[in-house]
Amino acid sequence: MDRGRQGQHHPLAARGAAQPRGGRKKNETPLRDAFDGLLEQCDASRRLRSHLTAALLSPDRATVSNLICLGGRADADWTADYRLYSRGRADAEALLDGALAEVLAATPAQGPLVFGVDDTTVRKTGRRIPGVAWRRDPLGPAFQTNLIAGQRFLMFSAAWPLGDGDARMLPVRFGHAPTARRPAPGASPEELEAWRELKRRTSLGARAVEGMEALARRCPGRRIVFCGDGGYTNGTVVKRLPADCRFIGRVRQDAKLHFPPNPADGGGSGRPKVYGDRAPTPGELLADDSVPWREAEGFASGRKHLFRVKEVGGLLWRPAGGAARLRLLVIAPLRYRLRKGSKLLYRRPAFLICTDPALTAEEILQCYLWRWGVEVNFRDAKQLVGVGDAQVRTELSNETLPAALVGGYSLLWAAALKLLASGTDPAGALVAPKWRRRAENGRKTPSTGQLLRELRTECWRQSLRPEGFRGFPAHPTADAKPQKLVFPLSGLFQTA
Numbered sequence: 001m002d003r004g005r006q007g008q009h010h011p012l013a014a015r016g017a018a019q020p021r022g023g024r025k026k027n028e029t030p031l032r033d034a035f036d037g038l039l040e041q042c043d044a045s046r047r048l049r050s051h052l053t054a055a056l057l058s059p060d061r062a063t064v065s066n067l068i069c070l071g072g073r074a075d076a077d078w079t080a081d082y083r084l085y086s087r088g089r090a091d092a093e094a095l096l097d098g099a100l101a102e103v104l105a106a107t108p109a110q111g112p113l114v115f116g117v118d119d120t121t122v123r124k125t126g127r128r129i130p131g132v133a134w135r136r137d138p139l140g141p142a143f144q145t146n147l148i149a150g151q152r153f154l155m156f157s158a159a160w161p162l163g164d165g166d167a168r169m170l171p172v173r174f175g176h177a178p179t180a181r182r183p184a185p186g187a188s189p190e191e192l193e194a195w196r197e198l199k200r201r202t203s204l205g206a207r208a209v210e211g212m213e214a215l216a217r218r219c220p221g222r223r224i225v226f227c228g229d230g231g232y233t234n235g236t237v238v239k240r241l242p243a244d245c246r247f248i249g250r251v252r253q254d255a256k257l258h259f260p261p262n263p264a265d266g267g268g269s270g271r272p273k274v275y276g277d278r279a280p281t282p283g284e285l286l287a288d289d290s291v292p293w294r295e296a297e298g299f300a301s302g303r304k305h306l307f308r309v310k311e312v313g314g315l316l317w318r319p320a321g322g323a324a325r326l327r328l329l330v331i332a333p334l335r336y337r338l339r340k341g342s343k344l345l346y347r348r349p350a351f352l353i354c355t356d357p358a359l360t361a362e363e364i365l366q367c368y369l370w371r372w373g374v375e376v377n378f379r380d381a382k383q384l385v386g387v388g389d390a391q392v393r394t395e396l397s398n399e400t401l402p403a404a405l406v407g408g409y410s411l412l413w414a415a416a417l418k419l420l421a422s423g424t425d426p427a428g429a430l431v432a433p434k435w436r437r438r439a440e441n442g443r444k445t446p447s448t449g450q451l452l453r454e455l456r457t458e459c460w461r462q463s464l465r466p467e468g469f470r471g472f473p474a475h476p477t478a479d480a481k482p483q484k485l486v487f488p489l490s491g492l493f494q495t496a
Contacts, residue, residue, distance in 0.1 A: 034415035052408030062386025095407025122388035131178035165299030169373025205236030253283035282351035
């Protein structure tokens with residue numbers, strides 16, 4: 001009897017059962033191996049790797065105590081786990097830099113490197129937590145401005161091109177962006193002036209410029225394009241763009257634009273003109289039937305769409321200064337139906353400006369469509385990974401822990417995209433339900449939920465699989481490699 005083959009039969013692998021999409025024989029844990037390899041490249045400590053993997057495995061809130069329990073250390077001393085963040089021993093920036101290095105390697109050197117920037121609010125109930133303040137609720141109704149208590153974070157995501165116009169945005173920079181606290185009533189004029197100066201330095205525009213400069217230093221010689229929504233389309237950002245960087249942003253439909261000044265009008269006395277005649281506002285250009293529409297193709301929502309656009313170049317905008325020549329792109333509202341046979345509905349039009357006159361309308365449109373991936377990353381980080389769940393109180397912990405979790409999430413996606421580029425399905429071991437099989441098998445790339453389920457399957461497969469005669473191997477072999485981190489299934493029941 002061949003004892004080496006004992007225990008390999010699994011009752012779930014019955015005859016006629018649905019088989020995984022990718023028939024694996026050699027390596028049963030490709031996603032976990034690729035993820036662990038990227039963590040080792042970033043010099044992440046064993047304790048930090050345990051926390052990041054546990055955050056991706058956890059079906060519950062990603063508190064530090066739950067991460068410890070999932071790692072099988074519920075009965076050990078927890079002091080070092082909390083000091084990993086309160087004393088700055090977790091290098092979250094190295095994790096995000098590792099994800100950026102993978103994006104640089106996957107992006108053609110002659111192509112543009114596209115970054116999206118946006119901010120989000122993480123709800124908090126404790127008013128003494130560092131960075132917590134009253135902020136506008138983005139989920140409130142349009143007719144009422146609601147306030148919530150929470151922390152503000154700023155994220156930069158880089159586009160990983162997938163071909164055929166598609167791309168996946170990976171977080172490469174994530175930081176706590178608290179607002180300056182107003183002095184108490186009766187403060188001296190010096191204190192008020194210091195507060196106003198701190199308020200200018202900690203505004204979202206100033207923090208976005210700092211992030212742009214840091215990313216430009218990390219990507220020398222690359223053609224960089226930054227994309228932001230209306231909150232970042234202002235003079236602070238446009239005037240202080242790093243060298244060899246472009247910006248694409250959304251403007252209001254009543255933005256006041258100007259044509260360049262006519263040289264023939266500069267013969268009089270006084271200063272030369274900086275701004276010429278008034279140009280049509282974006283809303284006026286949208287309604288002007290004398291300017292023809294043309295079609296531009298862009299990839300969004302899993303397929304290519306045809307957009308109707310108008311464009312005008314060489315415009316000036318006072319917040320951007322007289323040195324910036326801007327290009328205006330007006331995108332007509334898209335029509336859609338809620339169901340087959342229902343009436344046509346229309347979305348809102350979009351008005352974009354670009355600081356690079358050499359970019360085509362198709363490039364401007366596609367880069368801004370990719371920016372939506374930042375919103376997807378916010379949703380995944382807060383709802384699936386658990387950014388903001390940890391109940392930590394020190395200022396350094398509130399800066400380090402969320403950034404480390406986002407870095408682990410970004411490296412997981414980098415590992416999955418590298419496997420996808422090599423021809424390996426990163427979620428190939430999953431068997432979708434019959435009602436969901438057509439939708440999941442038709443995906444070009446897996447979803448974050450699929451990657452998390454695949455990682456849980458690879459980590460807990462041995463715990464769930466009954467093995468017979470495990471103590472009687474035929475030929476024991478010594479493994480010189482260090483053992484993988486163990487996540488016992490019992491830790492799942494110790495999380496609170």
